[in-house]
Amino acid sequence: MNLRSFDHSHLAHLPEYRAVSRALDDLAHALKREEITISDQDWRQLPAQVAATLPFADHCSSCQSPTRLFFPVSGTVNESRLDACFQCDEGHSWTTRYRLDG
Numbered sequence: 039m040n041l042r043s044f045d046h047s048h049l050a051h052l053p054e055y056r057a058v059s060r061a062l063d064d065l066a067h068a069l070k071r072e073e074i075t076i077s078d079q080d081w082r083q084l085p086a087q088v089a090a091t092l093p094f095a096d097h098c099s100s101c102q103s104p105t106r107l108f109f110p111v112s113g114t115v116n117e118s119r120l121d122a123c124f125q126c127d128e129g130h131s132w133t134t135r136y137r138l139d140g
């Protein structure tokens with residue numbers, strides 16, 4: 039473990055904070071169960087990358103309930119745009135291009 043210190047105590051009372059920890063633990067177990075190997079570096083970057091994609095939520099226009107939001111599962115940043123790729127629970131996939139500010 040290459041962690042020197044952290045303090046999330048001001049967030050710990052939030053059920054959503056605890057849900058994030060449980061979700062990451064569940065994901066770690068799922069990777070092991072499915073025999074999916076990712077590097078330690080990729081594992082450490084994953085939560086930050088997921089958090090960075092949150093502003094780019096999109097809905098699946100092919101599904102019956104198009105109000106459900108999905109988040110990019112991959113993306114490429116070129117200059118001032120993000121090409122974000124999505125997959126919904128029903129197996130549809132699509133790409134949305136976003137203009138990045140700043």
Ligand SMILES: [Zn+2]
Pocket residue numbers: 098099100101126127128129130
């Ligand atoms: Zn869909």
